[in-house]
Amino acid sequence: MRSAVKPSVKIVEVGPRDGLQNEKQPISVDTKVGLVERLVAAGVTHIEAASFVSPKWVPQMAGSAEVMARVPKVPGVHYSALVPNLQGLESALAAGCEEVAVFAAASETFSQRNINCSIRESLERFRSVVDTARAQGVRVRGYVSCVLGCPFEGAIDPEQVAGVAVALAEMGCGEISLGDTIGRGTPDGARRMLEATARRLGIERLAGHYHDTWGMAVANIAASLEMGVRTFDSSVSGLGGCPYAPGATGNVATEDAVYLLHGMGYDTGIDLGKLAEAGRYIGEALGRPTSSRVAKALAASCA
Numbered sequence: 001m002r003s004a005v006k007p008s009v010k011i012v013e014v015g016p017r018d019g020l021q022n023e024k025q026p027i028s029v030d031t032k033v034g035l036v037e038r039l040v041a042a043g044v045t046h047i048e049a050a051s052f053v054s055p056k057w058v059p060q061m062a063g064s065a066e067v068m069a070r071v072p073k074v075p076g077v078h079y080s081a082l083v084p085n086l087q088g089l090e091s092a093l094a095a096g097c098e099e100v101a102v103f104a105a106a107s108e109t110f111s112q113r114n115i116n117c118s119i120r121e122s123l124e125r126f127r128s129v130v131d132t133a134r135a136q137g138v139r140v141r142g143y144v145s146c147v148l149g150c151p152f153e154g155a156i157d158p159e160q161v162a163g164v165a166v167a168l169a170e171m172g173c174g175e176i177s178l179g180d181t182i183g184r185g186t187p188d189g190a191r192r193m194l195e196a197t198a199r200r201l202g203i204e205r206l207a208g209h210y211h212d213t214w215g216m217a218v219a220n221i222a223a224s225l226e227m228g229v230r231t232f233d234s235s236v237s238g239l240g241g242c243p244y245a246p247g248a249t250g251n252v253a254t255e256d257a258v259y260l261l262h263g264m265g266y267d268t269g270i271d272l273g274k275l276a277e278a279g280r281y282i283g284e285a286l287g288r289p290t291s292s293r294v295a296k297a298l299a300a301s302c303a
Helices: 015-022 029-041 064-070 086-094 108-115 119-135 158-171 187-201 217-227 254-263 272-286 293-302
Strands: 010-013 046-051 078-082 099-105 139-145 175-180 206-210 231-234
Touching (some): 015 029, 015 046, 015 078, 029 064, 086 119, 119 139, 158 187
Parallel strands (some): 206 231
16 A cells, blocks of 8 residues: 655754854854754755855854855755845855845834844845846745744734735745744744735745744644645754844754654654754754754653
8 A cells, every 4th residue: 555645844944044143152164064064964955054244243154155165065955045135145146055035024123123224124125135136046035033023012913924025025035934033922823923924925935933932933833834834944953043132042943843743744854863963063063952852852862
């Protein structure tokens, strides 16, 4: 009897960029490349590996061009980089990036604190970035932050999230990643936000990006799966946070997300054991234990 084909879910690994950018200590190019190599060996196929921002503002992302030059070029593995403006895009194009990402916020106050402009101004700023990237045959992904709450404004209207997501899509962003930047969202809130956004854009264009500050990230992934979302951002070992969101901790750990997805019958193409090894590698480099509950359980079961 033929076994049923498992439905697939795409994991976008953001640890090398979103995860490491919040570290206090400098991180060498060798360490970043070593992490990417281990993620690829674990079967991760979509990796946000770099950020072409000024090292003055995000020193941990220095050396992004060298990272992009050295990451393993493996068929089926795709790398992306964050770009804040045309200058960053030019650097990303020179480094051979095949996909870039731009970022907006669903909160006016967060937008001002993060990139020193209003939501409307940020979207206008990104229009030329998206146009130039697409003219060069480079895919563009859009991020919307603070979709389930803002550290300065509190609750965010789901329709506000939907409006920003639609604006990014209309200017040419193919996939829209919806980020719970402060990690306070709950499944009910995630459903309401996704309903509002999918009503105007379609669920197939959306990705979930959940931080785990209040321990709700895995629950929010499960709720998003029920809504039809099939792409999720995650960070190995639970790396991350946000320098402009006080108290926000890391992204959902990729190990935890993969364990959940496999347990629910979804295929990610990722080897959980090798993924945990990648998490141990970066944890040792940073001098601290993993934040992944699954990785801790795996280590305890092998002890």
